[in-house]
Amino acid sequence: MNTNNLHELINRYESNYALFNDSEHNEVFKWRAVQQFRSVWFSDNKPADFSSLFKEAKKECSNMIDNAQVSPTNGIVKLAEEYPEEVERLFREVLFAPDDGDIDLKQKHLDTFLDEIEKLRQKAFPRFYKYKQDRHAASCYMTFIDPEHNYIYRYSEAEEFAKNIEFGMDIGAGEDFKLKNYYALCDMIVEALKEHPTLIDKYHELIYSGDFYPDESLHLLAFDFLYCCRGYNLFDGLTHISKQESIKSYKLEQLREQEAAERQKKIEELEKEIRDLELSIEPYKEISLLNVEVNHKNYGDGIIVKQNVNQITIRFAEVEKVFMIHKKFAMRPTFENDAEVVEAFTVYADTISKIENLKNQLKPLK
Numbered sequence: 001m002n003t004n005n006l007h008e009l010i011n012r013y014e015s016n017y018a019l020f021n022d023s024e025h026n027e028v029f030k031w032r033a034v035q036q037f038r039s040v041w042f043s044d045n046k047p048a049d050f051s052s053l054f055k056e057a058k059k060e061c062s063n064m065i066d067n068a069q070v071s072p073t074n075g076i077v078k079l080a081e082e083y084p085e086e087v088e089r090l091f092r093e094v095l096f097a098p099d100d101g102d103i104d105l106k107q108k109h110l111d112t113f114l115d116e117i118e119k120l121r122q123k124a125f126p127r128f129y130k131y132k133q134d135r136h137a138a139s140c141y142m143t144f145i146d147p148e149h150n151y152i153y154r155y156s157e158a159e160e161f162a163k164n165i166e167f168g169m170d171i172g173a174g175e176d177f178k179l180k181n182y183y184a185l186c187d188m189i190v191e192a193l194k195e196h197p198t199l200i201d202k203y204h205e206l207i208y209s210g211d212f213y214p215d216e217s218l219h220l221l222a223f224d225f226l227y228c229c230r231g232y233n234l235f236d237g238l239t240h241i242s243k244q245e246s247i248k249s250y251k252l253e254q255l256r257e258q259e260a261a262e263r264q265k266k267i268e269e270l271e272k273e274i275r276d277l278e279l280s281i282e283p284y285k286e287i288s289l290l291n292v293e294v295n296h297k298n299y300g301d302g303i304i305v306k307q308n309v310n311q312i313t314i315r316f317a318e319v320e321k322v323f324m325i326h327k328k329f330a331m332r333p334t335f336e337n338d339a340e341v342v343e344a345f346t347v348y349a350d351t352i353s354k355i356e357n358l359k360n361q362l363k364p365l366k
Contacts, residue, residue, distance in 0.1 A: 031212035033061035051080035075131025168250025
């Protein structure tokens, strides 16, 4: 991702913030529209029938969705007049169904809503294409109801912005649309906006000055930023790699991060295994065979004068010999409690060997 372009766009947005929200351009209407929709939708005195409720709620926000060619909000009003129960159910039980933050489930709700509402349009108004609902309209409805957990989506704004900042994740379109990737883009924008405190101050001063939705999550601000970047050509003069190149670069970076994460996981597993083994042999370190008397069938009686892990030096009457104390070595001296001593030194030696092997595996990973 090109963070330089991202923050340059935020700087340009901030530089023109007063212009965007003056009486002529009035982009701040989005916050007033959301506030008005919610004040009707959640009112104790809202209209009883769904068609009237939606018509009243969308009065100030329809121009966020409708234009000269299409009129989805009027389509909802007309459909609700024809199929009041079906339309209300699709809103309340499908589009607005709880998702507990599961973006894939949220997209499933959105897609199901669009499929089912289109079937109703085909039945009631097959020649009125302008009543057709799309992802932009549905995302607006979702955001009007719950702005703190949703983002408004528009294909052109999202694609152009993603291209100019070399986002790297494909948002897609049509059947390939990926809401999760779009929400990831918006989440990233929100975090970047927070790094510009003077812009946030201007923003709060504006929206706290009137009857606007407070937008604590900055989700509406993120969409307004996307919209203004394209609508006011804030991209002018920016250079960027192609979408295909940015996606390829992102995938390579993801692969590197995955490999690094797997390597770190392996390091942690090995280090834990080493620590556990070292703790397991702590009691064995206290075992000392110095000055212990032994017997060997070839050299007779002797005494241990030196000890190192499972290697001991024994002084016999005429010679000193070095032996390994381990079950696999048969030509070794015997002790008074021979089975216990050999078992302890075998476990200790094998564990030390395992630790060294694990440390050798660890070295190239660091």
